[in-house]
Amino acid sequence: MKIHLRKILVALGLAVLFVGGHRAWGWGGVALVAGGIVMWLLLHFNRFMTVMRRASERPLGYVDSAVMLNAKLRPRVSLLHVMALTRALGELRSPQGQQPEVYRWTDPGGSWVEAEFADGQLARWTMWRPQPEDEGETAAPADMPSAS
Template sequence: MNLTRILVPLGCLALLAAAWRAYGWMGAAGVAGGLVMWAMLHYTRLMKVLGRAAERPVGYVASAVMLNAKLRPGMTLMHVVAMTRALGAQQSPAGQQPEVFRWTDGTQSHVTAEFRNGRVRHWTLWRPPQSDDAQPAAETPAP
């Protein structure tokens, strides 16, 4: 179980109790207003990230190589969705841990990330093999 699920509400209650004890109802109202503002900021950020992601195809990223370079262990799924501006294509069964999502770019390279409890554990970058037929055109000398 994630310890922050217990500590954050307990910290909020302790802050409310300390404000009430020090300043009475005015202190408790001030702290409650601050906590509501904090919750609204997080909600607004979540809605902004999901709104941007709704405008792009599921599982698409501009550059899989750049996503691979920016990923770090412990990043939240919301942070990854904010970076890619797209929801990942789910590769694992729904509701089971670990969750596996894939983002693919225009060159068919893709990053497959494994999330456990909403945080990145590890990821892999796959790039399609380069064919030898894709030789750069030879320069023609100027006359």
């Protein structure tokens, strides 16, 4: 069984807050700490609901710019954070319920970012951009000397 140190530290921290509140102000301190924790939970729930509401208003796997998303991604950010950046749910590319989860976001130009999440945190991502057509777009401008 995999035990996450972070979960243990959070539980110990909450216990220390409750004990400290009780020692400092009695049962009023416990109520104050409990009120603070409830407020913190409500703030996170409100953020979660805002992200999900915005994501529900956009197409699945859509992002305005895959290049900008690629520039803003950082290792170990949560799936909720990536959904807040894209304002859309990602298109699930891995089998349902299997770890790691792979999601893809595509922009209108055909570029996409595929992100791999292990235990809800971003592990790695790749970006793909379509190659320009060979219609003179790759040729050097006439006023610049060619590198030969």
